[in-house]
Amino acid sequence: xxxxxxxxxxxxxxxxxxxxxxxxxxxxxxxxxxxxxxxxxxxxxxxxxxxxxxxxxxxxxxxxxxxxxxxxxxxxxxxxxxxxxxxxxxxxxxxxxxxxxxxxxxxxxxxxxxxxxxxxxxxxxxxxxxxxxxxxxxxxxxxxxxxxxxxxxxxx
Amino acid sequence: xxxxxxxxxxxxxxxxxxxxxxxxxxxxxxxxxxxxxxxxxxxxxxxxxxxxxxxxxxxxxxxxxxxxxxxxxxxxxxxxxxxxxxxxxxxxxxxxxxxxxxxxxxxxxxxxxxxxxxxxxxxxxxxx
Numbered sequence: 001x002x003x004x005x006x007x008x009x010x011x012x013x014x015x016x017x018x019x020x021x022x023x024x025x026x027x028x029x030x031x032x033x034x035x036x037x038x039x040x041x042x043x044x045x046x047x048x049x050x051x052x053x054x055x056x057x058x059x060x061x062x063x064x065x066x067x068x069x070x071x072x073x074x075x076x077x078x079x080x081x082x083x084x085x086x087x088x089x090x091x092x093x094x095x096x097x098x099x100x101x102x103x104x105x106x107x108x109x110x111x112x113x114x115x116x117x118x119x120x121x122x123x124x125x126x127x128x129x130x131x132x133x134x135x136x137x138x139x140x141x142x143x144x145x146x147x148x149x150x151x152x153x154x155x156x
Numbered sequence: 157x158x159x160x161x162x163x164x165x166x167x168x169x170x171x172x173x174x175x176x177x178x179x180x181x182x183x184x185x186x187x188x189x190x191x192x193x194x195x196x197x198x199x200x201x202x203x204x205x206x207x208x209x210x211x212x213x214x215x216x217x218x219x220x221x222x223x224x225x226x227x228x229x230x231x232x233x234x235x236x237x238x239x240x241x242x243x244x245x246x247x248x249x250x251x252x253x254x255x256x257x258x259x260x261x262x263x264x265x266x267x268x269x270x271x272x273x274x275x276x277x278x279x280x281x282x283x284x
Contacts, residue, residue, distance in 0.1 A: 069193040074226050076186060077238060078193040 004156050005130075007137045010148035011040045011156040013106050017126040019082035020135045022064075025106065026082050026126060033088055034119065036067060037110040038079055038101055040156070041136065044148040047072040049098035052079075054090040054112050061085065063122055067112050070098070083122040085114035104155045163195040168278035170201045170271070174208035178218045178228070181209055184284040185231040185240075192238040199278075200235065201271055202263075203245040210244055211258045236262045245271070 004011050012018070016025040023042035027035045043049070054068040061067060066078035067087070090112050093100050101109035116122070127135045139145070169188050173180035184200065191198045202210055209215055209228060218228035236242065244259065247268040256265060275281055 066193060066195055069190065071190060074221070074224055075234070076190045076193055077234075078195075 005133045006148075007133065007140050008145065008147040009150075010044060010136070010140065010145075011106075012133050012136060013156065014129050014132070016106065016132070017082070017123055017128045018132045018136065019080075019126055020132070020139055022080040022082065024079060024082045026123070027110075028119070028123070029113070032115070033113050034083060034085070034116050035110045035113050036079075036082060038070070038105055039136075040105050040148055040150075041140065041145060043102045043105045043109075045145070046070060046075050046077075046102075048151070049101050052094040052098040052101055052111065054094065055087055057087050057090060059087045060117075061087065061114070063118075067114075068094075070101070079111055081114070082126055083114065083116050084118050085116040087112050088115050089113035099151065102151050103153050106156060108155075162191070164197070165279040166197045166199075166277055167191045168199055168201060168274050168281045170203065170281065170283045171206035171209075172204040173284060174202075174205040175214050175218055175228075176205060176208070178220060180284060181218055181228050182220055182231055184282070185228075185235045187282065188240045189235055189238045192235075192240050198239075199241040199243060199274060201243050201245065201274060203248045203268075203271070207244055207248045207252055207254060210242070210260055210263050211254060212260055215260070232260065232262075243270070243274075 016027055018025050023039045025039055049072050052070045061081045063084045064080050067081045068079040091110050169184050171184045188198045188200050215229035215232055216227050242263045243266050244263050245268050246265050
């Protein structure tokens, strides 16, 4: 067991805010922007990513709208925004090697950075800390989501 | 990759192949889901042999990757979850002895000439 809580081997970071249904996380940055990515559960469900294509810088996204399209050999779908805002940065590493999301879903594999437009209200609708672990445990167990497998070099 | 903004564009996918050619069943649905993920309006029209993959009990028997738990049924369900609309040609169904009771959930039956309107309304049509 590592330094972070795990549910069926799926790592969760206590200081992030989660949209459990859409499998996304939000980190509130010091400069007022937020960073968004896919959770360890999401990367495990998708399998090794072949492509991850974010929307462009400048795109204004309402909560729930896609920030990116990701595809693996067995699945393709949107990364839905957990909060509303304008995309101010996209992760350039995704175009080089989308598996960075599988290898480092919470750090190097971030998807976009947003300037949020309604952060306080929307953050309150996400879960964080132990509440996030409990919410994810409930989902993982009720849907019998398979245990997370991590590629070599995985970092939480 | 095109710089054209895909959001809101309409894609029509025409699927003429079914369970007798299983290797032709996954990709059209995958492309449909990719388009839906990019916020396009996507409709898959099943006609000719494409009809038979929509019969109850048929899709789960198609499994292209023996190491995966994904079947054609999984692909169809994922497409519906992604808001891809599935439509089947009424006349094709009749030709192959299928009734609405044979169809899986989530598929709407339309008359054959609906394809004309659908094609005219679509921004792009993909044929399989």
